[in-house]
Amino acid sequence: MRLHYSPASPYVRKVLATAIELGLDGGIALVPTQVWDPDSDLPSVNPLGKVPALELDDGGVLYDSPVICEFLAAQVAQPALYPPPGPARWTMLRRAALADGILDAAVGRVVEERRRPQEFCYQGWCERLSAAVERALDVFEAEMAELPALDYATLTLAVALGYLDFRFAERDWRPGRPALAAWNADFSGRPSLVRTQPKEAG
Numbered sequence: 586m587r588l589h590y591s592p593a594s595p596y597v598r599k600v601l602a603t604a605i606e607l608g609l610d611g612g613i614a615l616v617p618t619q620v621w622d623p624d625s626d627l628p629s630v631n632p633l634g635k636v637p638a639l640e641l642d643d644g645g646v647l648y649d650s651p652v653i654c655e656f657l658a659a660q661v662a663q664p665a666l667y668p669p670p671g672p673a674r675w676t677m678l679r680r681a682a683l684a685d686g687i688l689d690a691a692v693g694r695v696v697e698e699r700r701r702p703q704e705f706c707y708q709g710w711c712e713r714l715s716a717a718v719e720r721a722l723d724v725f726e727a728e729m730a731e732l733p734a735l736d737y738a739t740l741t742l743a744v745a746l747g748y749l750d751f752r753f754a755e756r757d758w759r760p761g762r763p764a765l766a767a768w769n770a771d772f773s774g775r776p777s778l779v780r781t782q783p784k785e786a787g
């Protein structure tokens with residue numbers, strides 16, 4: 586399998602951390618990709634022009650990190666990152682969507698501030714995105730006691746918190762959220778997360 590990736594992308598980090606947890610990372614070759622380069626061949630792999638995109642050994646392609654992660658999890662029986670259909674699964678998927686929403690809002694703000702010409706950067710929009718992040722973090726703080734030890738949602742949450750630290754270090758999310766902060770301090774020590782720390786794209 587070939588993973589089109591950027592070292593700064595949290596969605597890519599989620600896929601790689603999932604692969605490591607599942608013991609599948611050895612079968613994935615990394616294809617460095619400059620997503621913002623107009624000459625990039627990424628759109629021929631993923632028409633949306635986004636990473637991660639995973640080329641499969643049978644010639645097929647998967648994109649969007651939730652799809653790729655679920656595919657990877659289906660390749661092995663353990664660890665079970667997805668509960669079977671039922672209330673536990675719907676809760677896990679809701680939490681994963683909430684954590685992905687943090688990523689979407691945080692990445693959206695980075696794009697607004699770094700990629701758009703300064704005169705087109707809409708401050709009200711940036712604040713709306715940050716408000717969504719704050720509310721989502723508060724929900725996680727309230728639900729911390731119910732989180733399982735490891736599933737797809739907890740991995741996504743850890744990646745989202747790591748991305749906030751990577752891109753918004755000056756706006757620490759920890760004050761007022763002691764349970765989330767304690768959980769993250771512990772969970773982010775997992776080898777899958779230590780080995781996939783975000784880095785600025787070269």
Ligand SMILES: N[C@@H](CCC(=O)N[C@@H](CS)C(=O)NCC(=O)O)C(=O)O
Binds near residue numbers: 593651
């Ligand atoms: N929903 C997608 C989001 C992927 C995404 O937005 N990736 C960013 C990099 S962090 C990207 O490739 N952006 C390029 C673009 O939006 O054109 C996923 O979960 O994989």
